[in-house]
Amino acid sequence: MSVAERFLTHTVDNQATPLGDYNAYLTDSALREAVAREGGGWAEAHLTEFGAVAGGELMRLGYTANENKPKLRSFDRYGHRIDEIEFHPSYHRVMELGMRYGVHAFAWRNADTPGAHVARAAISYLHSQAEAGTGCPLTMTHSAMPALAHQPEVAKFWAPLIHSYDYDPRVLPAGQKKGCTLGMGMTEKQGGSDVRANTTKAYAQPDGSYEIVGHKWFFSAPMCDAWLVLAYTDKGITCFLMPKVLADGTRNAIRIQRLKDKLGDWSNASSEVEFQGAWAVRVGDEGRGVATILEMVALTRLDCMIGSSALMRQAAVQALHHAATRKAFGKRLVEQPLMQNVLADLALESEAHTALTLRVARAVDASARNEGEAAFARIATAIGKYWVCKRAPAFVNEAQECLGGAGYVEETSLPRLYRQAPLNSIWEGSGNIQCLDVLRALNKEPETREAFFGELLAARGAHADLDREIHWLTQAFEDRATVETRSRMIVERMALALQASVLLRAGNAAVSDAFCASRLGGAHGFNFGTLPADAPLAALIARASVG
Ligand SMILES: Cc1cc2nc3c(=O)[nH]c(=O)nc-3n(C[C@H](O)[C@H](O)[C@H](O)COP(=O)(O)OP(=O)(O)OC[C@H]3O[C@@H](n4cnc5c(N)ncnc54)[C@H](O)[C@@H]3O)c2cc1C
Incomplete structure (x- = not known):
């Protein structure tokens, strides 16, 4: 027996075979039947196409997007405050695929067809199986639309950017981007369930905008282009839209204090932030923020x-x-x-x-x-x-x-x-x-x-x-x-x-x-x-x- 043969201790046997790429939609009878039953069957071709992506490339990207957690870059190399989040390329690719297939916008782009929310739910379901962390910004972008509708001129500007299927991670004024994502800021240190305990304040400016001063204790998706946030005016708790970059290209006064060190959800950068006079516009009536x-x-x-x-x-x-x-x-x-x-x-x-x-x-x-x-x-x-x-x-x-x-x-x-x-x-x-x-x-x-x-x-x-x-x-x-x-x-x-x-x-x-x-x-x-x-x-x- 050769030396090489003597050191062969065992043959690998009885390990499960790799699942490999599969179509996460076509192989899911319960999902397909539910989609048809609830009125989303017309999106079958789209779901079939995305099912292959979700059970293939997206599933593989899910590993690397989570092995490489996002990092907070507070300053650039010259000491300028930048408050940016650095993500692994896998994260960007997951976002790109998620947005291309409409996790964030399919329901709004097909709003005239009954069943659009059912089909979009199935898209999101497929996406989440492969990578759940990106579901956070995608879901918030999707969900922001009905709240934005309370302020038609704000909705008019943001809706086309939300409805876009293009993922655009560049830090630019929203008007210069191919597509935008939105987040939300409600939870503060002294109360999350009880948002009326919020202490963040909004100060009205002569031009009708507001300056927001305060903090948010949980602020997922700090790389988004804008957030819906709650803050108090004299009339009570009110909802505002706060963009990341102002129209003139300067960064809004939003400071990311740190990223949360979380049990899971590793691909998603949840943060703590302070608003140091951040510019915002009102969404809905004053005092009706909740x-x-x-x-x-x-x-x-x-x-x-x-x-x-x-x-x-x-x-x-x-x-x-x-x-x-x-x-x-x-x-x-x-x-x-x-x-x-x-x-x-x-x-x-x-x-x-x-x-x-x-x-x-x-x-x-x-x-x-x-x-x-x-x-x-x-x-x-x-x-x-x-x-x-x-x-x-x-x-x-x-x-x-x-x-x-x-x-x-x-x-x-x-x-x-x-x-x-x-x-x-x-x-x-x-x-x-x-x-x-x-x-x-x-x-x-x-x-x-x-x-x-x-x-x-x-x-x-x-x-x-x-x-x-x-x-x-x-x-x-x-x-x-x-x-x-x-x-x-x-x-x-x-x-x-x-x-x-x-x-x-x-x-x-x-x-x-x-x-x-x-x-x-x-x-x-x-x-x-x-x-x-x-x-x-x-x-x-x-x-x-x-x-
Ligand atoms: C990873 C992560 C990301 C997050 N991202 C965001 C974000 O982007 N934006 C944002 O605004 N928030 C975000 N949150 C915050 C989240 O929504 C809150 O943590 C949650 O709403 C609970 O609020 P709290 O932590 O203040 O807990 P508390 O309000 O203190 O509640 C603690 C517990 O008490 C219970 N409780 C409260 N009131 C009652 C009552 N009356 N009766 C019985 N039980 C009660 C609650 O159910 C809970 O179990 C995030 C949280 C996590 C973990």
């Missing part, structure tokens, strides 16, 4: 649902693929009965989140045309933001475990998905705030109650467990003295009932019966992998698998 910016937040909350559904789908894809090719104890993991239960349960949960998210996207889409859908969007966004986002960390961890030790190693995407998973439930209104928002909607806008129960009643009689749940929910609000304390339990059950209603009407009995029995009928434990033995495990796995 109501104005909530129009943006309504859309970013839907995007939190989209982002968390996407993370869960991608984690499931990775788990299903691994289990299909890795063997233990003489059989592929996917053939082991207990692993089948885990995988099928993940697939089922993932489909329920995707189905509800796309249903809410349809309601948002139809809001301007249909009051009932507007009311449904109002309440279902808060319900879904609470439930879908809350489920992501445990879900991704379970998917991670399907890969064994490999799932804890950065070479797989699971650690990145896991770090990202808690974020959507925290920002844009944390879990409790969503539950309180559901109660607020039910109290102040009675049409939301009608819309919610109307959605459930559309599936009445289709499954005994849903019928029982509807009955429970009709009585859940009666004890008004304790309703706030109980609101997490109520909103959780509202979300599960909504998911059941959507799945039952979607018409795949294997999915809807397993969902109702396990999530509403009590035939399920606290962990994933606790479906009853007679659940259609193989069918659920086959439906969710990519190859």
